[in-house]
Amino acid sequence: MSQPDIPAGSTAVPAAYVELAVPVFSFGAAVLAILIWTSGIAIDLRFTATGCVIASVLLAYLAWIRPKKDIVALTTPVYAIIFFAVPLDDAVATITLELLYAVSLSILLVRLKSRFGAPVAARVDGTLAGSLGDYVERSQPACACLTPAAAHRAAVAFMRYAAGEYGDVPVESREGILLLDNSGCAPAFKTAFEILAEQAILTEKSRPRPEWYKQFASADEALLARPLPHSCKKNDEEYDEGYDAALDNALLLLFAAAWNASAADRAHLSTAEVFALRIIEG
């Protein structure tokens, strides 16, 4: 990784704090309104609704940073404005509305966490998340032999495949293989380009899986993100997992090569980080 001095995984604001802030602000607003009301202080209670509005914005933020978006949570600030923009003269009504709204936000927060997955917060240190970050870091020594030009070809081939532009992948892969000649790099990089090119051609031409296909050698396994299948025999359902595993490993190795040896391509590669993460997490 480019900035090993910065701890991996640090984010601008941890999502857990934001999650905690949703009930704190919403129920806090209601509690504050109750305290003001019971103490008899002559202040307009409606200003306490600001806490509910802030809690709604925070909930919308939590929905926004998840790969799978929850439209209900995203639109809560709109509902907050609709509910609290219209003045209520009765203090009891204001407090009841705030309490019900706080309960609703808490239910939506639980729903968001249980049904819409973990957040992918913007990382401030330029590192990669989770197992993808671990793999890219692990493969860094093996990528030291790569020239920036070869790594750039790896980035382009990976991004072309991610974008579904399969017709362009073989050209980029061939150029990448040429740039790897006499580099002294592990043969796994060349194999990755070959696998990507072969499978891209098959996909582009809508051909069925071939009888024989390119595979990584067992000697390459140390460099691969996912272990090679124990056997490449078809199972009871006539499915051979080796074909898909070869592509997954090829994509991830090229991503790691590009990330480690071509810093200029990182911004572009970041747009496919979720894609790479999905591949590595199976």
Added chain:
Amino acid sequence: MKIGNVDVKVSILAIAVFVVFTILLLVASVNSPEVRSQLIWLIPGLFMLLIIPMALNYMSRSQYADITPVYEAEAKTVRIKLINENMIGKPVRIEGVVEKVRFRFLNRPQFIVADRSGEISCKMFTNPDEDIHEHDVVEVLGMVIHRYVAVGDPVINCVSIKRIEKKSSPAKER
């Protein structure tokens, strides 16, 4: 109801709306002479509640029938896991098992289709040619889009979904 080659289907919701308003009109016309005098407009208006959804369904289904061959020619077969935001706007073909069917009653069914690599929502803006149920093995043709127009995870705007026979994958190690 079949119009030309297109099998037009009205959603249960549209029929329910028609039935509710028919009952309301009957009750109102029995109790109010003023309503009875307006029946010449109200009855055609009532039937428009059925005719408009039928016309929309016919138009969307005939358009889907026209573009399906284009997708059959251009769509690439991909694993669900490989579908990502960079593929927005690309025609794809996936094969998998239907895990859930939602919003069928709106004639806007959303199929959750899964293969060995993952699952994805396939949104359809009209009803499909075949009645697709959970656990059916299907082939889906469609375009990768965002779930909410410009944001959200990638989903498939489904143009065609049909049941298929389970195929074998003859692959061996080199």
